[in-house]
Amino acid sequence: MNPYMRPGLILAAIIVLFDQWSKYWVVETVMRPQGVWETPFYTSTRIEILPFFDIVMAWNRGVSFGIFNTDGRWNAILLSVLSIAIVIGLLVWMRKAPSRMVTLALGSIIGGALGNVIDRIRWGAVADFLDVHVMGHHWPAFNLADSAISIGAVVLVLDALFARPSSSKN
Secondary structure, eight states, X not given: OOTTHHHXXXXXXXXXXXXXXXXXXXXXXXXXXXXXXXXXXXXXXXXXXXXXXXXXXXXXXXXXXXXXOOOOTTHHHHHHHHHHHHHXXXXXXXXXXXXXXXXXXXXXXXXXXXXXXXXXXXXXXXXXXXXXXXXXXXXXXXXXHHHHHHHHHHHHHHHHHXXXXXXXXX
């Protein structure tokens, strides 16, 4: 096993745990109206935290930024299967990753993807609740899993652009 793989897998597990804990807290405690337990798909008020940041309740049945966000009954299943296939591919990549940074980036993406798969299996949609806005313009609501995926992807791009080439001579 790649010696860098263990930290990546640990990071993935930590991200899944924190993502699921945060979603449970927001969905079940913060946003659920008192006495409403029949369905998690309710609307609630916006909770202002900072002038540019709110907690909201948004259900994304699609992928990033609400792409393919329809009520199609196969969305959750198809997107979950696709996510699992991507995770498997990322795990294969992680086994061959050349550095700790790459394995941590892959672990971040894997943890985020699995956190969102758990939502699709549990609720049929992904719970998004972080709302960033400036002067009336809102970034699409997101969650910790989405943040982990984005950060991991940025780190992979930066690594690809700025990593030092191998010093071995051909």
